[in-house]
Amino acid sequence: MTMKTEKNKETIKKIMVDESKCQGCYNCTFACIAVHENKGKNIYKVDTHNKNFNSRNVITINEDGRPTPMVCRHCDMPECVLTCISGAMTKDEETGIVKHNLKKCASCFMCVMSCPYGVLKPDNKTGKIIIKCDMCEGEDMPACVKSCPTGALYIKEVEKI
Amino acid sequence: MKYLILGASAAGLNAAKTLRKLDESAIITVVSQNTMIYSKSLLHLFITGERNLHALSFVEPDFFEQNDINWVNGVSAVGVNTYRKEVNLSNNLIETYDKLLIATGSTSLFPPNLDYIQDAKNVYSLENLTDAILIRDKISKSKSITFIGGGLVCLDIVSKLLYRGFHINIIEYGNNIMSFQLNQEAAEPYQKAVIDDGASLYTNAIVVSAGMIGDEITSLTLNNGEKINTDMVIVSSGISPNSDFLEGSDIRRDCGLVEIKGQKLRKGVLVNKKCETNIPDIYAAGDVCAEKLPLWPIAVKQGIVAAYNMALKDKEMRSVYGLKNPISYFGINTISIGDPNVSGPNIETIDYRDDLHGVYKHALVENGKYIRSIILQGEIQGAGIFERLIEDEMDISGVNKYLFDFTFDDFFELDDRGQIIYSNKNAI
Ligand SMILES: Cc1cc2nc3c(=O)[nH]c(=O)nc-3n(C[C@H](O)[C@H](O)[C@H](O)COP(=O)(O)OP(=O)(O)OC[C@H]3O[C@@H](n4cnc5c(N)ncnc54)[C@H](O)[C@@H]3O)c2cc1C
Numbered sequence: 013m014t015m016k017t018e019k020n021k022e023t024i025k026k027i028m029v030d031e032s033k034c035q036g037c038y039n040c041t042f043a044c045i046a047v048h049e050n051k052g053k054n055i056y057k058v059d060t061h062n063k064n065f066n067s068r069n070v071i072t073i074n075e076d077g078r079p080t081p082m083v084c085r086h087c088d089m090p091e092c093v094l095t096c097i098s099g100a101m102t103k104d105e106e107t108g109i110v111k112h113n114l115k116k117c118a119s120c121f122m123c124v125m126s127c128p129y130g131v132l133k134p135d136n137k138t139g140k141i142i143i144k145c146d147m148c149e150g151e152d153m154p155a156c157v158k159s160c161p162t163g164a165l166y167i168k169e170v171e172k173i
Numbered sequence: 174m175k176y177l178i179l180g181a182s183a184a185g186l187n188a189a190k191t192l193r194k195l196d197e198s199a200i201i202t203v204v205s206q207n208t209m210i211y212s213k214s215l216l217h218l219f220i221t222g223e224r225n226l227h228a229l230s231f232v233e234p235d236f237f238e239q240n241d242i243n244w245v246n247g248v249s250a251v252g253v254n255t256y257r258k259e260v261n262l263s264n265n266l267i268e269t270y271d272k273l274l275i276a277t278g279s280t281s282l283f284p285p286n287l288d289y290i291q292d293a294k295n296v297y298s299l300e301n302l303t304d305a306i307l308i309r310d311k312i313s314k315s316k317s318i319t320f321i322g323g324g325l326v327c328l329d330i331v332s333k334l335l336y337r338g339f340h341i342n343i344i345e346y347g348n349n350i351m352s353f354q355l356n357q358e359a360a361e362p363y364q365k366a367v368i369d370d371g372a373s374l375y376t377n378a379i380v381v382s383a384g385m386i387g388d389e390i391t392s393l394t395l396n397n398g399e400k401i402n403t404d405m406v407i408v409s410s411g412i413s414p415n416s417d418f419l420e421g422s423d424i425r426r427d428c429g430l431v432e433i434k435g436q437k438l439r440k441g442v443l444v445n446k447k448c449e450t451n452i453p454d455i456y457a458a459g460d461v462c463a464e465k466l467p468l469w470p471i472a473v474k475q476g477i478v479a480a481y482n483m484a485l486k487d488k489e490m491r492s493v494y495g496l497k498n499p500i501s502y503f504g505i506n507t508i509s510i511g512d513p514n515v516s517g518p519n520i521e522t523i524d525y526r527d528d529l530h531g532v533y534k535h536a537l538v539e540n541g542k543y544i545r546s547i548i549l550q551g552e553i554q555g556a557g558i559f560e561r562l563i564e565d566e567m568d569i570s571g572v573n574k575y576l577f578d579f580t581f582d583d584f585f586e587l588d589d590r591g592q593i594i595y596s597n598k599n600a601i
């Protein structure tokens with residue numbers, strides 16, 4: 013997802029959050045499940061009773077009872093990468109995406125412990141597989157952003173560092 | 174600029190990679206005793222046969238070529254001449270440097286009270302690949318295995334060996350296993366699994382004597398008089414920084430012993446938040462440093478911080494807090510941050526239980542303001558915010574919310590890249 017802007021500075025895409033616009037509709041959650049767990053099925057066809065399905069984003073409720081959607085920040089200095097003992101979690105400097113390599117992962121959960129945004133978790137079914145946002149790699153836009161009806165989740169191009 | 178890094182593990186390789194990123198034309202040399210790159214934290218997977226040697230690496234196979242780093246392996250540093258800016262090597266050669274990073278890690282420190290069994294041939298502690306190979310080999314010839322210390326390394330191995338017909342004994346000094354991380358209630362499901370699967374667990378137990386045949390231990394006797402027969406013994410050890418080769422140099426070290434949470438540690442090289450030692454152009458990072466617990470992420474961060482400062486760019490350690498561990502055995506996931514045994518008149522306990530789903534959460538809060546310890550069992554997502562709150566001693570009294578529902582946005586603002594704004598922007 014690297015591209016050049018007019019100023020010819022290389023940029024990367026980031027999913028940004030404007031929680032004041034969030035209505036807590038869970039479209040982003042179902043869209044994420046649809047893409048990653050239900051082979052791209054329409055979000056209205058997602059089996060909401062299937063406890064084995066995992067969303068890579070979360071909606072939290074703040075002090076005043078308001079919802080905030082949270083998606084992996086693909087951090088510039090990602091705690092999950094810095095704590096990974098196996099080399100499974102890496103930062104792709106080109107795209108800015110923080111990737112998880114299931115094959116290398118030792119399921120130690122150091123990353124779950126250290127992501128301050130609380131977006132990582134073991135999967136519901138086996139409790140062993142890290143559930144991690146991949147920015148819907150290969151798609152033109154992440155499913156959560158595409159499905160957000162209010163603009164609470166949006167894409168911003170930021171400078172590559 | 175000529176950078177020399179001693180040690181090729183978490184601290185050393187992260188420093189090397191960062192230096193390459195910051196300084197394209199740098200000459201970077203890494204010298205290491207080991208001839209293979211491996212993550213120490215994965216050694217138990219090699220012992221139990223789940224990973225081969227190749228799968229223990231935490232970097233890509235072409236790491237050194239890709240980053241244009243010169244790797245001198247199978248060679249140890251034996252001395253440093255800080256005036257001539259030279260390091261003497263075990264192969265009798267000398268490496269010179271403009272900037273030096275000491276990232277030589279640690280080895281095990283045998284518990285002094287067990288001195289008398291240290292030299293027995295079938296007694297092991299796990300610190301490096303050589304230990305792991307010896308342990309793996311001996312396990313294959315043993316029927317009964319005894320662990321002295323029921324800590325994480327013990328459980329790492331035991332949880333995988335239980336179903337394979339060994340008789341396993343765990344001798345734990347504390348009230349429960351993993352007593353540095355867990356209180357009795359959180360340890361209970363793990364203890365139950367261990368016992369149900371046929372291991373013998375002895376808590377509040379101390380080894381008082383050992384029976385030997387030749388140079389091998391055949392039995393251990395406990396303080397309650399019980400005698401345990403065994404083919405081999407694996408001892409949880411403290412750690413000792415690999416800094417002996419600095420003897421005679423003017424790099425400041427602290428060679429005393431310190432006990433952090435029951436772990437005996439020998440102190441090491443003294444550094445500041447920028448990982449600078451007392452000698453200009455000499456830095457240290459990772460387990461070789463004094464005043465911290467041995468933890469992978471601390472070594473990684475110190476390596477990166479050191480590299481930034483070596484390349485004359487500002488970066489600091491936000492903290493070297495080391496009381497934090499994820500625990501995942503027998504399908505039960507727990508995260509423990511802080512000291513679960515902390516006590517005092519102003520400590521309040523907050524507990525949450527959902528027995529049906531195996532969820533137990535436990536927090537110790539001081540003066541209604543500072544979380545000193547948290548255990549999240551069965552539901553570990555969102556633990557990261559507690560790491561920040563405990564490590565940075567953040568005041569929680571202003572947030573009017575159930576503690577276990579805290580999220581990062583109760584405490585932090587986001588910047589224009591959508592990331593937390595910390596008070597010290599240069600710290601990691
Ligand atoms: C069994 C086990 C399990 C662990 N599990 C975890 C875990 O789950 N999570 C966690 O956070 N931490 C864990 N740790 C701790 C973690 O592995 C260490 O904190 C980390 O490896 C420290 O990295 P380091 O780079 O400082 O040093 P080390 O990994 O100790 O590496 C030191 C390097 O220096 C080299 N060296 C040593 N002496 C010399 C010399 N004189 N000259 C040249 N080179 C030298 C060595 O060959 C090696 O390359 C575990 C440790 C062990 C032993």
Ligand code: SF4
Nearest residue numbers: 084085086087092127
């Ligand atoms: S998982 Fe957490 S720490 Fe890792 S990149 Fe995403 S937000 Fe950052």
